[in-house]
Amino acid sequence: MVAAVHVEAGWDPATLLEETRWVESLDKPDGIPTRYVAAVALEAAGAQAAVAAQAGYDRVVGVRARLSWHADRPSGSPRAPI
Numbered sequence: 001m002v003a004a005v006h007v008e009a010g011w012d013p014a015t016l017l018e019e020t021r022w023v024e025s026l027d028k029p030d031g032i033p034t035r036y037v038a039a040v041a042l043e044a045a046g047a048q049a050a051v052a053a054q055a056g057y058d059r060v061v062g063v064r065a066r067l068s069w070h071a072d073r074p075s076g077s078p079r080a081p082i
Contacts, residue, residue, distance in 0.1 A: 004032045008039035008064050016040060017053050024057055035061045 011019035016039040023036060038054040040047060042065040054060050 001030075001032060003034040005035045005037060005061075006033040007037045010066075011039060013039075013041060016050065020054055020057055020060060024059070033059070035059050037062045037064050039064055039066070041065060 006023050008016070008019060020036060020038045023033065036057065036059045038057075038060045040050045040054060040063040042051075042063075044050070051063055054063055
């Protein structure tokens with residue numbers, strides 16, 4: 001493997017920057033993951049500041065905003081009434 005991308009993984013929506021901090025703190029003897037796609041709640045107040053905070057990490061190359069997320073039904077699980 002020569003490169004890999006960490007794509008945000010459903011961290012607590014109240015502390016999305018913490019996922020980036022955590023991934024950044026991991027030992028990377030081979031430089032893997034090479035880049036990150038971080039999470040930002042673009043609909044939230046302070047979204048612009050959140051994007052700027054994520055962009056402060058050299059490995060962050062993009063952000064992802066989940067448009068459909070429910071804590072009781074993670075992505076990929078069968079549909080159930082909410």
